[in-house]
Structures are given as structure tokens and as C-alpha cells.
Amino acid sequence: MECKDIQKRLSAYIEKVVSSKQKAAIDAHLRQCKRCRQDLADLKRTIKYVQQLKDVEPPRWLAQRVMARVRAEAEEKPGIVKRLFYPIHIKIPLEAIAVIFLAVGTIYIFKTMQPQMQLARIPTETKEMAPAPATAPKKEAPAAPSKKGPAPVTAEEQLMYEKRMETQTERSMGKAKAPAAMAEQERTAATVPAAGTTYRDESDRRGLLAPKATSPKAAAESKAKEVRFLITVKDLEVASKDIEETLQLLGGKSIKTVPLGNKTVIDAEIDAKKVQKLSDQLHLIGEVQEKGLAAEATEGDVAITIDVLKTPENR
Amino acid sequence: MKGTNQIRDEDLEYVSLCRKGDVDAFEALVRRHERRMFNIAYRVIGNYDEACEIVQDAFISAYKNIKGFKGEARFTTWLYAICINHSKNRLKRLKTRHYREGRSLDDPIMTPDGEIAADPPSGEPSALDRLEARDVQQKVQLCINALDAEFREVIVLRDIQGFSYEEISAMLKKPVGTVKSRLFRAREAMRACLQGFMGDR
Numbered sequence: 001m002e003c004k005d006i007q008k009r010l011s012a013y014i015e016k017v018v019s020s021k022q023k024a025a026i027d028a029h030l031r032q033c034k035r036c037r038q039d040l041a042d043l044k045r046t047i048k049y050v051q052q053l054k055d056v057e058p059p060r061w062l063a064q065r066v067m068a069r070v071r072a073e074a075e076e077k078p079g080i081v082k083r084l085f086y087p088i089h090i091k092i093p094l095e096a097i098a099v100i101f102l103a104v105g106t107i108y109i110f111k112t113m114q115p116q117m118q119l120a121r122i123p124t125e126t127k128e129m130a131p132a133p134a135t136a137p138k139k140e141a142p143a144a145p146s147k148k149g150p151a152p153v154t155a156e157e158q159l160m161y162e163k164r165m166e167t168q169t170e171r172s173m174g175k176a177k178a179p180a181a182m183a184e185q186e187r188t189a190a191t192v193p194a195a196g197t198t199y200r201d202e203s204d205r206r207g208l209l210a211p212k213a214t215s216p217k218a219a220a221e222s223k224a225k226e227v228r229f230l231i232t233v234k235d236l237e238v239a240s241k242d243i244e245e246t247l248q249l250l251g252g253k254s255i256k257t258v259p260l261g262n263k264t265v266i267d268a269e270i271d272a273k274k275v276q277k278l279s280d281q282l283h284l285i286g287e288v289q290e291k292g293l294a295a296e297a298t299e300g301d302v303a304i305t306i307d308v309l310k311t312p313e314n315r
Numbered sequence: 316m317k318g319t320n321q322i323r324d325e326d327l328e329y330v331s332l333c334r335k336g337d338v339d340a341f342e343a344l345v346r347r348h349e350r351r352m353f354n355i356a357y358r359v360i361g362n363y364d365e366a367c368e369i370v371q372d373a374f375i376s377a378y379k380n381i382k383g384f385k386g387e388a389r390f391t392t393w394l395y396a397i398c399i400n401h402s403k404n405r406l407k408r409l410k411t412r413h414y415r416e417g418r419s420l421d422d423p424i425m426t427p428d429g430e431i432a433a434d435p436p437s438g439e440p441s442a443l444d445r446l447e448a449r450d451v452q453q454k455v456q457l458c459i460n461a462l463d464a465e466f467r468e469v470i471v472l473r474d475i476q477g478f479s480y481e482e483i484s485a486m487l488k489k490p491v492g493t494v495k496s497r498l499f500r501a502r503e504a505m506r507a508c509l510q511g512f513m514g515d516r
Contacts, residue, residue: 011498011499011502012499015499039506042506042509047474049451054452055354058349058350058352062367063342063345063349066374067341070375073375074336
């Protein structure tokens with residue numbers, strides 16, 4: 001073996017990973033070759049030098065810095081997970097609570113609104129309800145003027161009047177919407193549209209006014225002789241009796257009381273001069289709305305209709 | 316700390332804690348292995364600051380991939396392999412970056428088959444004998460720096476860190492024979508390098 005080949009195998013020789021045959025050859029060469037012996041010594045020394053390299057101290061902050069980054073990493077990971085899923089934990093209950101609040105709130109608002117809605121409906125209702133009792137004075141109405149003297153009622157008008165009465169009765173029976181308006185129409189020309197009066201009432205009214213216009217005289221008469229009160233009281237029965245008594249005291253005639261569940265309608269005829277007094281008295285009994293008080297100057301009797309309403313409980 | 320005298324079970328205990336998200340357990344592993352990690356990185360890269368960066372990156376990557384450690388090998392084998400890989404990758408980057416700088420020592424080392432170019436004069440005391448102890452550390456490192464990465468890693472792992480061939484084979488994922496032949500060539504190159512230093516003197 002030449003030196004070249006020996007040198008290639010020196011490391012293996014040192015590590016003792018050469019075949020016994022090669023080892024013997026190397027041993028033989030080394031014995032006679034000083035240079036190769038020197039190389040072997042250098043190689044061993046080199047390995048020794050390398051092995052003797054001292055450990056280098058890592059900086060003290062190294063582990064800290066590593067852990068700082070690791071912790072940042074560890075926090076970031078659940079951060080992503082949290083960002084994706086954490087909101088659901090909060091959102092779902094929040095949404096559930098919101099839905100419940102909405103539901104409860106809606107029901108609550110509905111419940112508190114209901115009485116008010118009834119209230120708002122009252123004026124219209126009153127009118128709707130009116131025809132039933134209104135029929136009573138109606139029937140008398142022709143009588144009243146006849147009592148007073150020759151009724152200036154033409155045959156034509158009479159016919160119309162009767163016709164109207166029929167319709168009214170029909171409507172009231174069928175719970176039609178604005179017969180009250182009609183009834184009122186006939187009695188009072190100075191119609192004050194009450195709150196809640198619908199447009200249809202208006203049109204009905206106009207429709208009724210049109211034929212009336214044909215006989216202004218009759219209109220004027222009815223205007224003078226019909227007064228309607230709307231009185232709101234706490235106790236329907238007691239108030240009704242009071243009103244009846246009041247009417248009697250004022251010399252009211254043909255006093256008729258029609259209880260209609262949540263309201264009472266009282267019809268009567270009193271002297272036109274006593275209408276104001278009646279009004280005053282009624283004001284003592286409850287809240288009064290007057291309609292068609294054009295009777296002050298009128299002579300003779302006036303048909304009075306008093307709608308007695310019960311005050312809503314929460315009022 | 317040379318040799319693989321780590322108690323395997325201790326590492327595995329912390330490793331399983333780490334898997335459950337115990338950061339403190341990972342810190343224990345960092346403290347236990349940072350020194351060796353640092354020295355491996357330092358000897359491979361030959362630069363203190365770069366070694367710090369490598370160790371940090373290697374630990375972070377170990378933390379991220381701790382679930383990838385199946386326990387087939389020692390934890391240290393797995394951990395140091397990460398360190399070696401990071402070192403090599405950084406070395407590659409640095410080499411491309413500092414390509415123009417070159418190294419005066421590269422040429423003798425780069426000669427194929429690690430042939431020794433310079434023969435010391437016979438009869439005289441070996442050039443390596445003249446190497447003073449205080450120079451040795453620096454010169455050895457310089458010679459390591461002159462090696463190719465594949466030779467650096469074996470000499471660092473075997474002669475400096477003292478891992479067994481089997482461990483090195485597992486870390487580098489190379490057959491033991493390959494590891495040995497690389498090591499021998501690396502040692503030859505080291506000897507030539509150190510002799511070259513003497514010759515320069």
C-alpha cells in the first residue's frame with residue numbers, strides 16, 4: 001500500500017473499522033513509514049483537539065427568549081380558536097336572551113296597549129251602538145212634532161224618514177258600522193265629528209245630508225229638537241238612576257232607559273229651556289260631551305239622548 | 316454533558332405534558348437542552364449570534380411540532396435533529412449571502428477525497444505540535460467553518476457532542492456507513508486544515 005491509500009484509511013484505522021487484513025497492512029506500513037506515522041499522530045491529535053473543544057455558554061436570556069416566543073405562540077393558537085368559536089358561547093345566550101326580551105316586551109306592550117285601544121274605539125262604538133236605542137226616540141220623533149202642532153213633514157219626507165229608520169234598524173241588527181252617524185245626522189245638523197269617526201261615517205253623513213237638504217225646514221226642526229249627551233261615569237247603574245231622577249226633576253217626559261251591557265242609553269224629552277240645566281246636572285254626575293246644543297233658544301220640547309258610558313278601569 | 320446520558324423517561328414525561336398544552340413543561344425541556352442545542356448550533360454555524368437565532372427557531376419549531384414526535388427515538392435525537400436542520404438551513408442561506416467573501420481555508424478542504432496537499436517535512440516535530448493551546452479552540456472552529464455542511468454536522472455530532480453513530484444516523488436520517496465515511500473525511504479535512512494553519516505560519 002502506498003502512503004495515499006494508508007492516509008485514506010487512517011480514520012477508519014483509528015476507529016477500528018477496517019478489516020483485519022487491511023489493519024495488518026496498515027500496521028506494516030506504519031512501521032516503516034515515518035511520514036504516515038506522523039499523519040496518524042496528527043489525525044489523532046486533530047480528533048483530540050476537536051473533542052476538547054469547550055462548551056460555549058449560551059446567553060442567559062436564551063431560554064427566556066425562547067419561552068417568550070413559545071408563550072406568544074401558545075396564546076396565539078387558542079386565540080385563533082377563540083376568535084372562531086368563543087363568540088358562539090357568548091353570542092348564542094345573548095341572542096337567546098334578546099329573543100326572550102323581545103317576546104316578553106311584545107306581550108307586555110300588547111297588554112298595556114289593549115285598554116287604550118279599546119278606549120280609542122269607544123267613540124266609534126258609541127255611535128255604532130247608538131241606533132238601537134236611537135230607534136226609540138225615532139219612533140217618537142214623528143209624534144213629538146205632531147204634538148207640538150202641524151208637523152211640517154211632507155209625505156215625501158215622511159217616506160224617507162221611515163225608510164231611513166228601516167235601514168237603521170237593519171244596520172243596527174246587522175251590526176253595521178255607521179248607523180249612529182245617521183241617527184245623529186237626523187237630529188243634529190251641527191254635527192261635530194267625534195274622535196274616531198271614520199271617513200265612512202262622513203260619507204254616510206253626506207249621503208244622508210243630501211236628501212235632507214231637500215227639506216231644510218224639517219232639518220231645522222230636528223236640529224232644534226234633538227240633543228245628545230255622552231256621559232262617562234264610574235258606576236253605570238247609579239249614574240243611570242241619577243240621570244233618570246234628574247230628568248224627572250227637570251220635567252222630562254217619556255224617560256226610557258235602555259241598559260246595553262257596558263253602556264246605558266237614556267232617552268227623554270224635556271223642555272228646551274231646561275237643556276242647559278240638564279247639561280249642568282250631568283256634569284256633576286260624570287264627564288260629559290255634548291252634541292248638538294243648539295236648542296237653547298228653541299221653544300218646546302227637545303228630544304234628549306244620553307249615552308251613559310262606564311269609565312275604563314285604568315282611567 | 317457529552318454522550319447521551321439523558322434519562323429518556325424524564326423527557327417523555329415533559330413531552331406528554333407539553334402535548335397537553337403545558338408550556339411550563341416545555342420550559343423545563345428548554346432549560347435542560349438549551350446548552351447542548353446552543354453548542355451544536357454554534358459549532359455548526361461558527362457564529363455566536365447566529366447560534367442564538369438558530370436555537371430559538373429550533374425550539375419554537377419543536378414546540379409547534381411536538382405532536383409530531385412519536386417517541387420512536389429519543390426526544391433528544393428528535394430535538395437535536397431539528398437543531399441540526401435549522402443550522403444547516405441557516406448555513407446555506409449565509410453561504411449564498413456571503414458567497415463573494417469566500418474563505419481562504421476553503422480550497423485545501425474542498426480538494427476531492429480530502430487529499431492532503433501539504434506534507435509536513437519529515438523528521439521535524441509535527442506542525443500540529445506547535446499549535447498553542449490558546450489557539451487550538453479558535454483554529455479548530457475555523458477549520459470546522461471551512462468544512463461543507465455535511466461534514467460539519469457529523470464532526471460536531473460525533474467528535475464534539477459524542478453521539479453514537481446510531482443516534483447520528485437517526486438524526487441525519489443517513490445510514491451509519493454514510494455517517495462514518497463522512498466523519499472520516501471530515502477528520503482528514505480537519506487535520507489538513509490544522510496542518511495548513513501551521514504551514515501558513
